[in-house]
Amino acid sequence: MNMTGALLIGARNVFRETRFHAVAAEDGAPLPVAFSCAEARDVRAACALADDAFDSFRATAPDARAAFLDRTASGIEAQGKELIARAMAETGLPHARLAGECNRTMGQLRLFARALRQGRCFDVRIDPALPDRTPLPRPDLRMIRVGVGPVAVFGASNFPFAFSVAGGDTASALAAGCPVVARAHPAHPGVSELMGHIVRDAVAASGLPEGVFSLLGGPSHEIGAALVRDPAIMAVGFTGSRAGGLALAAMAAARPVPIPFYGELSAINPVYLLPDALEARAETLGKDFIASLTREAGQFCTNPGLILAVEGPALDRFRAAARAALEDSAAQTMLTGGIHEAYESGVAALAERPGVTCLGRGAPGGPRACQAALFETSAAAFMAGPALGQEIFGATSLLVACPDSATMQALTAGLEGQLTATLHMAPTDLPLARSLMPMLERKAGRILANGWPTGVELCDAMVHGGPFPATTDPRTTSVGTAAIERFLRPVCYQDIPETLLPDGLKHSNPFSLPRGLDGAY
Amino acid sequence: MNMTGALLIGARNVFRETRFHAVAAEDGAPLPVAFSCAEARDVRAACALADDAFDSFRATAPDARAAFLDRTASGIEAQGKELIARAMAETGLPHARLAGECNRTMGQLRLFARALRQGRCFDVRIDPALPDRTPLPRPDLRMIRVGVGPVAVFGASNFPFAFSVAGGDTASALAAGCPVVARAHPAHPGVSELMGHIVRDAVAASGLPEGVFSLLGGPSHEIGAALVRDPAIMAVGFTGSRAGGLALAAMAAARPVPIPFYGELSAINPVYLLPDALEARAETLGKDFIASLTREAGQFCTNPGLILAVEGPALDRFRAAARAALEDSAAQTMLTGGIHEAYESGVAALAERPGVTCLGRGAPGGPRACQAALFETSAAAFMAGPALGQEIFGATSLLVACPDSATMQALTAGLEGQLTATLHMAPTDLPLARSLMPMLERKAGRILANGWPTGVELCDAMVHGGPFPATTDPRTTSVGTAAIERFLRPVCYQDIPETLLPDGLKHSNPFSLPRGLDGAY
Secondary structure, three states, rough: OOOOOEEEEEOOEOOOEEEEEEEEEOOOOOOEEEEEOHHHHHHHHHHHHHHHHHHHHHHHHHHHHHHHHHHHHHHHHOOHHHHHHHHOOOOOOOOHHHHHHHHHHHHHHHHHHHHHHHHHHHEEEEOOOOOOOOOOOOOOOOEEEEEOOOOEEEOOOOOOOOOOOOOOHHHHHHOOOOOOOEEEEOHHHHHHHHHHHHHHHHHHHHHHHHHHEEEOOOOHHHHHHHHOOOOOEEEEEOOOHOOOOOOOOHHHHOOOOOOEEEEEEEOOOOOEHHHHHHHHHHHHHHHHHHHHHHHHOOOOOOOEEEEEHHHHHHHHHHHHHHHHHHOOOOOOEEEOHHHHHHHHHHHHHHHHHOEEEEEEEEEOOOOOOEOOOEEEEEHHHHOOOOOHHHOOOOOOOEEEEOHHHHHHHHHHHOOOOEEEEEEEEEHHHHHHHHHHHHHHHEEEEEEEEEEOOOOOOOOOOOOOOOOOOOOOOOOOOEEEOOHHHHEEEEEEOOOOHHHHHHHHHOOOOOOOOOOEOOOOO | OOOOOEEEOOEEEEEEOOEEEOOOEEEOOOEEEEOOOOOHHHHHHHHHHHHHHHHHHOOOOHHHHHHHHHHHHHHHHHHHHHHHHEEEEEHHHOOHHHHHHHHHHHHHHHHHHHHHHHHHHHHEEEEEEEEOOOOOOOOEEEEEEEEEOEEEEEEEOOOOOOOOOOOHHHHHHOOOOOOOOEEOOOOHHHHHHHHHHHHHHHHHHHHOOHHEEEEEOOOOOHHHHHHHHHHOOEEEEEEEEHHHHHHHHHHHHHHHHHHHHOOOOOOOOOEOEEEEEEEEHHHHHHHHHHHHHHHHHHHHOOOOOEEEEEHHHHHHHHHHHHHHHHHHHHOOOOOOOOHHHHHHHHHHHHHOOOOOEEEEEEOOOOOEEEOEEEEEEEEEHHHHHHHHOOOOOOOEEEEEEOOOHHHHHHHHHHHOOOEEEEEEEHHHHHHHHHHHHHHHHHHHHEEOOOOOOOOOOOOOOOOOOOOOEEEOOOOOOOOOOHHHHHEEEEEEEEOOOHHHHHHHHHHOOOOOOOOEEEEEO
């Protein structure tokens, strides 16, 4: 597979005169292939094709969509080497990480294939007619979840595979029967196009209509805006900056027909070092914290950006261990020059805030490398305003030393919504942990004990989501099988003749879907 | 139980100097009791109590919440006579309808009690730890759906029981473990207070914290606005006018922390008379249509406001039958003077639109009675702009005579989202029905054959919802057990010790909830 620089509009390669170059994360040097910049007409064409494809795509058997997802996963598997090489150049992420992410992306596609074959996600409910009921007979009522319509998926800069062109949102939307118009992240146009060809080939090999998938690229914000505003688009999946996400969310809400916008925007993922755990293992915690913080330049939405602990000698030991580990941490190239600049200016601004001191910095590196940083402030300073609770994307974190555990509680009550909250605790910390739990359940989508938040398992029980601004819609997750719910809506059929019912609701149950009959399963 | 004119703020009766009177729907004469108008401090107090109650309320056993809902239903049952008498005076609705609605309201509470005892709504998923997995062990991961937080419920004018203080939204929010702050509809403050006392008594009898339920009344829009903006409120259920709903939805989206807004706003519920069905039973269809249209002055969100048919002799027979039935239809008092005025001016404006002719009017009645109306227009006139597709609340409908079935298709493609779409068809109409189905599935939450949309069954498979503007969130329903999903969000627990897990996730499964284990049930 070669990179061509094309937009992939259904089955067509479309080239535009205005081009942009991918650049190496390392030094900003241009990488091969000049990529076409999508224009308004391209957005419209892709969305119109998606709309045309929707009715037949959503009517396909769950098995057929599962085979399509499996085929996409196999396509990625077959080209893993080339994909990873290009992703390394475009993102600066190390090989092992990208290989793991590539596996994860295949895993996501296969997880939704499994969910489709199981069929529970369609939530079929049948309340049969009761012709003899008095005073009025009951009609036959059948419900199934159907796709919401074409979905716009915005690739994220920090996961060129798992949250991009064929990433989680694409997998769950396609599983739901929704065509996808993907907006390639301009920081990795090459890997986006390679992935796009894989999905498109799977569309063709599966005999699906071409409009099931399109890929649009270019650096302009206008492309994303046009996509969110296009009347054919019925939902949006987005992972990115708070400012960018809020702007797109406002557009989605201001449309003549508002649509669901699933944005993952911002989190600092508080980590609580409860007193007895800190006492027992301050050094290990300090070291493991820095490992989690600095992994791949801290470019994770689940990065531990806030550490809470009660002041005392054990915290001193943690500080010392963290500082030592930090000084040993290698500087890792950041994803883009812009992200690196934002990191540097965020860290510089934090360092100058009153009441904030720098506990240490990691080793410096190349011009676009992330020099890790650890700051400290008092609980009073943290609670004085929202500024210290803002995410700085990258390997920086803020330790808040609390005078007592009551202050830790009070500070927690004022936090914004989070993707995760983590408790490090010893058995004797249980009473304090118990008192924190209700607040953490309100604030976070996932609560962990004695781990670090940066690993997100791929499974049925995962929730990668959370209250605003962690996400714009805390009712859903973007990872795990429950993510398919984002792109489904229920439809009820009343006394509809067998031949007109969708196959998922027919008496003969051709898809062998699990069904609730009068509420029983 | 006496009406006191109080606001019910938790367990307290709060009286305010500024009062308003309920008025008789019939003639606008004041009814007994002057009701307190809620002030900003009352909204805040009710919301703060709800927030205080949330953590302990959501932690109650599903069985305990089911008992609470059953107790509320029994309270309604015990006072049915008084409730119905007051509702008749305030709404002008007939006894039989209100008695049926009262039963339905008890049925809703009991349906959610049943759903809680079944426990499927919590969607418990457990992916146990895999300590020996390579390269990395898997932690123990458990997911459960928890309440989103305190919910604001806006009572609807047209269902003083089923969509009001203890109606569907309240039942599903309480089932989800969310405290409710109800905003009484000012058109039926007396029945609202009576219902409020029943819920409050059930709260107390169930040993729940007082903040689980509050009731605020008054005619000012400021009360609703303050409620939607209150930081403790985490979701809103609303049934009412398009303009009012959109204004509140915009406030919900503009909060520092935006929240889900479930508004049911507007629908004209297209009914298709397919050619062979029309040929076979034009007279019956005409008569049944008018019965559905004029029932209780047409004050239903599922009222058949648009009839589509192909021009021809059979349609003439339908017209004649409908006109005859219309002339025989009694005028029924409307809910309020304001609603009657809006109906009259809506009908007058429609009558004056170019291309619209009046096919007939029902009998006139008292000063606030709804004189039914049937208009006709051409498909071309209907498709020329959005004006003819707007809902007029009351017993009026618009027949669109299409030159052919292709035109019927084209018109359908331009319709807004709807709560329902209805096909009247003979077996020989199946090919045409089949060609309409994909579009109807996109446009409506419920599709019926050979019935009328005004009856909404209470069951698992029901969807009372639909694409915008039928509702502001087509992913949900407000009737049926799936409605509980509006007020739940998933939370994942990773390696959390047994004693800190919510009871619904404990190894011992004290609530006996159905669980998915590694994806299997």
